[in-house]
Each structure stands twice: as C-alpha cells, then as structure tokens.
C-alpha cells in the first residue's frame with residue numbers, strides 16, 4: 001500500500017472544505033470575522049508520550065485532544081489541524097492500522113467539530129512520531145493569556161487532577177487500576193474546548209506537565225504567587241481511594257489536560273454557572289497572592305515541598 005493509497009483511502013475522508021481535497025499545495029483557511037488565529041503544535045514520540053501497546057485508535061485522538069486543550073486554554077474555537085506522521089521503517093503499517101488510527105480521528109473530529117486541513121507522511125529509522133498543528137479562532141479581547149493573574153484572584157481547576165499520571169503508573173504495572181479510570185485518562189484526555197471563558201478569567205493555561213509546575217508558569221508570567229491548598233485539588237473517586245500516598249504524584253504528574261484559571265472573586269458564581277451549563281466540573285484550589293512561585297499547603301497549614309514539580313522535556 002503506497003502513500004497515495006493511504007491518503008486517498010484514509011486521510012481524504014477526514015479533510016474539510018479548506019483542505020481543498022488534500023490535492024493542492026496548501027489549505028486555504030478563512031478566519032472568522034473579527035477573530036485572530038490561535039496556533040499550537042504538539043509532537044508525540046513513541047515510548048515518551050505514548051506506549052507501543054497503546055490502542056492504535058487512541059493515538060491520533062490523544063494527539064488531537066492535547067492540541068485541542070491548548071486552544072481551550074487560549075479560549076479559542078477549533079478551526080482545523082494538520083497532521084504529520086513519521087513511521088518507523090522497520091515496521092509495516094497495514095490497512096487495518098490506518099483504518100483504526102483514522103477511525104479514532106474521525107470520531108473525535110465529529111465530536112469536537114474540527115476538520116483535517118493537510119499533512120505529511122514520512123519514514124525514518126526510529127520510533128513512531130506523531131505531530132499535529134492546530135488552528136483556532138478567538139476574538140483578540142477574549143484570548144486567555146497566562147500573564148493576567150491579579151492579586152486576590154481565585155485559582156480554579158476543571159475536572160480532576162492526577163488520573164493520567166496514575167494511569168501511566170498503572171500501564172507500567174506499578175499501580176492497580178481495577179475499573180480502568182486511570183489508564184482511560186492516560187489514553188484519552190478530555191480537553192475543555194467550547195467553554196466561553198473570555199471576559200471571565202484573568203489568566204488561563206492547560207495543565208499538561210504537572211499542576212504545580214504549570215501553576216509556576218502562570219505565577220512567573222503574571223509576577224504573582226499562587227497559594228494552593230493541596231487538600232482542595234480535586235481527585236477522582238479512584239484517586240481519592242488511594243489516600244495521601246499518591247498526593248504529590250498527582251500534583252506533579254503530567255497529562256491532565258484540564259484548565260487552570262485565575263478568576264476574580266466577584267466572578268466566581270458566573271464561572272460556576274457557566275461550567276455547570278457545560279457539564280464541566282470546576283474546583284477552587286487556591287488564591288493569587290503577592291510574591292513569586294507556588295506555595296502548596298494542606299488543611300493543617302503545613303507547607304508541602306516537591307522534589308519534582310512536573311515533567312521536564314529535556
């Protein structure tokens with residue numbers, strides 16, 4: 001099966017109008033009126049960002065969802081994405097493999113309302129590498145930056161924190177995962193797109209490399225300190241059942257793809273109403289204070305220290 005057969009059979013059905021049937025040199029994307037284009041890109045390398053025996057139908061979906069999470073963190077609505085596949089030369093990729101890979105993507109494209117715009121396929125003497133670049137639209141005044149947190153803001157997170165990091169432990173055989181909660185979150189994040197946070201949040205980012213490390217990014221960009229109560233960081237029932245032993249792992253593990261928001265106190269109710277209307281759980285975990293960095297404490301006001309605050313890429 002050649003490259004052109006694969007494009008014809010598997011990728012062309014994913015392409016949107018702007019992709020011009022994947023038959024020209026570029027896609028032509030028309031930006032929505034009065035919006036700017038938000039752009040983000042992500043690479044996933046086998047054995048680094050996913051495991052060789054992860055289900056094939058989840059690979060493209062995870063890549064797409066990681067990218068969607070960046071759009072969500074910017075308050076942008078998805079417009080399209082490009083996809084680059086680099087395949088190991090020493091393995092053969094069957095029609096069934098592409099079918100499963102693209103079938104997963106088709107499902108998510110429909111769910112998140114985003115078309116494929118184009119892409120490229122190459123091969124190397126190395127691992128499987130997946131890359132996507134995503135494009136979204138946002139009114140410039142509604143773009144959620146990291147540098148806008150203000151003193152007195154409340155710090156909020158969506159969803160639950162730490163399940164994907166526990167999922168990696170489970171898939172490595174280091175932790176039991178009886179109902180599959182943890183591994184499911186590792187395989188498929190739940191990006192919080194289509195949540196209109198513009199005008200509500202002062203600052204936002206998505207939690208991809210570990211809650212504490214990502215809090216530090218907002219603190220640095222905004223010139224403030226994030227004061228976090230570890231006991232308030234939301235846990236799934238499965239994670240809560242593990243008790244305090246895995247608390248630090250949950251707070252510093254990666255792959256959450258939830259939103260971290262700094263919102264003025266007077267907008268707390270509006271935020272909770274908006275999230276309830278979109279069926280997105282949201283929890284207040286701390287406040288923005290004068291100072292720098294991240295201060296994590298528990299109910300007894302003990303300070304928690306972290307040897308590792310999150311995932312370092314190199």
Ligand SMILES: [Mg+2]
Nearest residue numbers: 070073206208
């Ligand atoms: Mg991000």
